[in-house]
Amino acid sequence: MYSTSTQGLLDFLNNSASPFHATQSMCQALQAAGYQALDERDSWQLEPQGRYYVTRNDSSIIAIKLGKQDTVEHGIRLVGAHTDSPCLKVKPQPEITRHNYWQLGVEVYGGVLLSPWFDRDLSLAGRITFKQNNQLKSCLIDFKHAIATIPSLAIHLNREANTGWEINAQTELPPILAQLHDTQSKDFRALLANQLELEHGIHDATILDYELCFYDTQPAAVIGLNRDFIAGARLDNLLSCYAGLQALLNSSDEHTQVLVCTDHEEVGSNSSCGADGPFLAQVLHRILGSEEAFIRTVQHSLLISADNAHGIHPNYADKHDGNHGPLLNLGPVIKINANQRYATNSETSSFFKLLCAQAEIPVQSFVTRSDLGCGSTIGPITAGQLGVQTIDIGVPTFAMHSIRELAGCQDLGYLIHVLQAFYNSPVLP
Structure with missing residues (x-):
């Protein structure tokens, strides 16, 4: 042990x-x-x-x-x-809809090794700043469960994937949050307000800004045949x-x-x-x-x-x-x-x-x-x-x-x- x-x-x-x-x-x-x-x-x-x-x-x-x-x-x-x-941070106006998929635009923070971010179960955490009763407040949030992923392009459609594939941070990294139907709308700040209410019981908040990063929901663990290593x-x-x-x-x-x-x-x-x-x-x-x-x-x-x-x-x-x-x-x-x-x-x-x-x-x-x-x-x-x-x-x-x-x-x-x-x-x- x-x-x-x-x-x-x-x-x-x-x-x-x-x-x-x-x-x-x-x-x-x-x-x-x-x-x-x-x-x-x-x-x-x-x-x-x-x-x-x-x-x-x-x-x-x-x-x-x-x-x-x-x-x-x-x-x-x-x-x-x-x-x-190093991580992927959500942009200020992040909403992207392509082919009825709701995605979020992200910035690369630091010297990220990008390829391991694909096909992971991603969640979102950080600080949000909001107005409530005409007062400015900040609070930390953490969705904890997986709300997004960045699917890889299949090898059949990207034959160079294993021989030198340059990842485009602007076009290839936006995570997918949901599949939208014609009657659905996307509002990231409304999503954050809902999370604020669920996590902290704060109602009627107007989200003004945030500093949020995606992260892998797989928990840290001790691994190896002889339990030699910490992975996380x-x-x-x-x-x-x-x-x-x-x-x-x-x-x-x-x-x-x-x-x-x-x-x-x-x-x-x-x-x-x-x-x-x-x-x-x-x-x-x-x-x-x-x-x-x-x-x-x-x-x-x-x-x-x-x-x-x-x-x-x-x-x-x-x-x-x-x-x-x-x-x-x-x-x-x-x-x-x-x-x-x-x-x-x-x-x-x-x-x-x-x-x-x-x-x-x-x-x-x-x-x-x-x-x-x-x-x-x-x-x-x-x-x-x-x-x-x-x-x-x-x-x-x-x-x-x-x-x-x-x-x-x-x-x-x-x-x-x-x-x-x-x-x-x-x-x-």
Whole structure:
């Protein structure tokens, strides 16, 4: 039987169909652990050794545990991840009727691996904003059951499907919701108003706008002959969010600790609630009180940026550098890039290796092939925003940015364990 942490991750994934729902799930876990919600619009009165969390845009969250030791002198142990995943988002005026089929126009969000989206049972989740009694309100919705699909074109009509088929995002991706009869009309906002009433009991709402994404209704699961693997949507990067949260909730109270999970990483992080925005810096300034305290604290601190890494695929091993092919279930991966696509340096890498050795956790490294481009993550962005020393790590993963990804069960436990050891570490480099 797999661990309680693995089951917890499965539940978290299944309840977090959008960044808004992921943030809501983390808020609920923090509240249950005694963390107090902060509102950025209020004056903050923070207590020594207090536990707090603050959200922005309902899709990014920062959790703070103030430690017994002086924060300026001993620094902050920061873990960063992101709440968003590549997906298909509904357009503002999405209604399409072709041959009496009701479809919705979608935008591609992030670097989506498109082909796995075909022939899936799709549902819809996210945030809607509406008017009720002349007041503006927002609410999260999740249809949960399958309401749409994107059928493939039969091989008989697309002989090139297996030899290099370029998917047209405008014409080939609109999901089918229903088959209409001549007397039926299509009104997506009416559908949303009905869902709002069913899910939240809110009547007479006028839907003004929304941020909604399609997702696969197949639940996350542990698979494999020996139950080695976690299969599910949004492992990149909700696995890291979950691991960071569990580490924070189970760490000591000695040092000040922060978990920051931000939205919009998959599209560059440049937003008010993204890692390339002011959210984290503004929160830390409010905690620390002065510019000098902020600078001194940052120079005593370290950020572990946790975002999934590419595991070496046995069918495509030549896509990896021969000396840097991380294997699933053999521990977290240190990500390195000479051009600063990752923020790791020799000191932060050495610190993490020592941390893993002390915790008896295996550790691996990843460098992309020199003739291939390298992705990036929140590590370099946050390091550039704060000036904090940073390391980029992550668990090895297959099918990253697919509608269903694959990671190792043991790696989840390894990541939680090493992040907890980091939060408890008496010294930083």
